[in-house]
Amino acid sequence: MSRTLLCLAITAVSTPLLADTVWLKNGDRLTGTIKVFDGGKLLLQTEYGGAIALDWKQVKTLKSDQPLLVKQDEHTGEVAKSLQAADDGKVVLANGDAPKTVELASIQQIIKPKPVITDLVWKGNIDAALDFQQAENDTNDYNVAFKTSARHGDWRHNARGDYNRETTDEVVGTDNWSAEYSLDRFLTEKFFWDGRISYKRDKVEDLSRQRVVGTGPGYQLWDDELGAFKVGALLNRTDFEFSNGQKENFYSVAGTWDYTRYLIGK
Structure with a gap:
């Protein structure tokens, strides 16, 4: 006792x-x-x-x-x-x-100072919206999106995707989904190399499929309690496939950025 x-x-x-x-x-x-x-x-x-x-x-x-x-x-x-x-x-x-x-x-x-990352750190979010309207024209609208990131040591995995579908009186006006995955390898505390692939499928528009594969350098300006900001440049190969079976492909250079700001910290 x-x-x-x-x-x-x-x-x-x-x-x-x-x-x-x-x-x-x-x-x-x-x-x-x-x-x-x-x-x-x-x-x-x-x-x-x-x-x-x-x-x-x-x-x-x-x-x-x-x-x-x-x-x-x-x-x-x-x-x-x-x-x-x-x-x-x-x-x-x-x-x-x-x-x-x-x-x-x-x-x-x-x-809080950013610690040296040795274990897995995961963060992400899912957003969903459903809209049903019954009037002279009945409308159903579905929107779902996710974004996630996981880092372990010098490697960071990023993934995002979305699904959108809209019908009016059972006539489909929008029906598409997309997904993207990127892998970052940090060469220094701020500088990293980015490789990514994305795919989009559209069952309504003439451009039915899009595939993009890219790679290039990036720079993490900050990633702390208040948010994160990174920029980069990518050399991409893009493949288009149309609903009539026609195909096109081309190379391009693109700039990227991802900015997140929390109002009062995490």
Whole structure:
């Protein structure tokens, strides 16, 4: 019994020590986990109130034992091993023997640093829309789309696809689907080589089949808590097949980009 009480006491004392702390100008002190600071809002994940968005102008100082990337301008940042509380309107970026005190007003972003990827990291989403209208003309509209990405080490797999079908009074006006797969091999932290293949099938339009195979370089500008942005260039071979059996193929060069922005972080 005494051992159980001792364990409970140690747990109760230790838990707050592991939490991040934010002191507000009105005297309140909040504990939780700092998720991200961007756009003038500090997102604090708490056990008692979920995710709380705090006005940065109302923050007096803060403390965190987790490594955080602190940006004071758009292009440069410093990964602090921890954040230590300081005088009003300031915070200490602790990095071993060279701690640095900065003004809170000078900080533009605080995000989690991107770890070295050694295990599988997966993310993706599925969107679906169904629309049924019964009137003078009955209309049925189906739209389904997915996008997914998985990374392991220097390899990243990307896949996307969609299906669209629309009928009006049982007459098919749209009936098509498409799929794309790409494989990225990172040569450096930012630079990668992209190979991809895509296919589209259309049962209504004259262009019934499209196949594209491409390869080329790419560059990952960023991929963090706030979103991701990558650009690239591809040399493609495209094959067209028409509903009358005619076929065409050609080579082309294309630019690619993929931009994702989260309003308040992941």
